[in-house]
Amino acid sequence: MQTEYTARLTGAGNRLFADPQPTPDETSFLVDNTSKRYYDSPYYKRHAEDLQAVPKPSSAQPRIDLADVLEPTLVDVITHAGRISFHAVGDTGAAKVDPFQSAAKAIANEASVADAMSADVRRGGLAGPAFFFHLGDLVYYFGEGRYYYDQFYEPFRGYDRPIFAIPGNHDGMVFGSQPDTPKVKTLTAFLRNFCSATPGPSPDAGAVMRTTMTQPGVYFTLDAPFVSIIGLYTNVLEGPGVISSQGGVYPTVGDDQLAFLTAELTRLAPARKALERAVIVATHHPPASVDSVHGGSTGLADDLDKACTAAGFWPDAVLSGHAHLYQRFTRATGGRRFPYVVAGSGGYSATKPKAGLAPAPVTVGEYTLERDPIVEFGYLTVTVTMSTRPTLKIEFNDRTNTQTHDSVTVYLKSGKLS
C-alpha cells in the first residue's frame, strides 16, 4: 500500500496533466450545453443518418508509445514491477438536463466518477493506474470545442495522469444552419484536443492546465509496457457503429481502419504469443449489448472478426462504451474465450437493460452475457500482471470507490477465464 502520494502534474516533453490544487467541483455550466436545438438545425435534419469521413491519421502507422507521454519514473516503476494498471470508461460528458435532472445534478454525476478516478490514482500512488483510456462521448451533444471545458477539462482537472481517447458518436456529430454545410468539420475539436502535433495549451481548456494529447489519429494503437490497446473510431450514428465500408455499403467511411486493425493484430500477435503483452481492442459502440436504447452493432462485430481471422489472432478483451450501463459478455470463438466489456457508465446517464431479459447467464450465438447488467455509474480498472502466470484483470468499480461490482481475469498462458 502506497503511503505517500506526490502529484504527478507533468509528463514527458513538458506535458501537463493536472492542476496543482484542484478547485471545488462546478455546480453550473460555464457554457450552457443543455440545449438540443442542434438537433433541429438544417444540416443535422438532412444528414442525421449520414456517416462522416474518418480523418486520416498523421502517420502511416498510427501508434503512440506510453513512454513518450508518461513521466520516466512512472514508466520505470511499471517496468520493474512487471505490472501495469489503467482506467477505462466511456460517456463521461455531462449534458442530460430534463424535468428529472438539473444541470447541477448532471455535473455532479460526471464529477462523482471523475473524482473517484482521481482519488483512485492518488490511492494507488506510483504503482496505481498509469493513464485513462476514454471510450468515447467526452462531450454532448455535438462535439464542439466550447463544451470541452465543462465536460472534459474541468471534471478531470485533478486527474494527474495522461488521458487518451477514441471519439464517440457525439464527439463526431456535426450541425449547421445550412442543409449542406456543417458549421465545422466533424471531429475538429477532438483533433485539436487529442491529436495535436505537439503537447500544448488547448484553447478549449479555460484555465485548466492539462495540455493537449498527441495521438496520431482518431484510430490508433497505444503501446504501453505489457499491454497494447488498439482504439477504433466507430463514427457518428446512434447506431450502428461502423469502422469500414462493409463491402461498399458505407463508401464514406472507407476501409483504411479495417486494414489498420488487421495490420496491428498481425504485428502484435508474436509479442502476445510470447507472453510479453496483452492486446485489447477498444470501440465506442459495443459489438454486443443488451441495453434498452443502444444495442450491439453486428456489422462492427463482423468487421472485428474479419480482421482477427485475417490476422489469425484474437485479442484478450474488447472494451466499449455508448450503452450507459455495465455489461460483461464472454465471446467463445476459434477455441478461445475472452471478455467483451461494455462500460458507458462514466456519468452521462444510467440506462436500463432491455425489457424481458432473462436472468444471466444468457447465451446468444457465441456471446454469453455472464451476469445481469449493472445500472450504476463507475469505471473500469484494467491490470496486466506479468508473472509466472500472467493475467489481464478487468474490474468495474463504483463511483464511491468502496465496491468492485464485477471482475474477470484472463489467464494469458492458458486462455482460461475466472
Ligand SMILES: [Fe+2]
Ligand atoms: Fe455514444
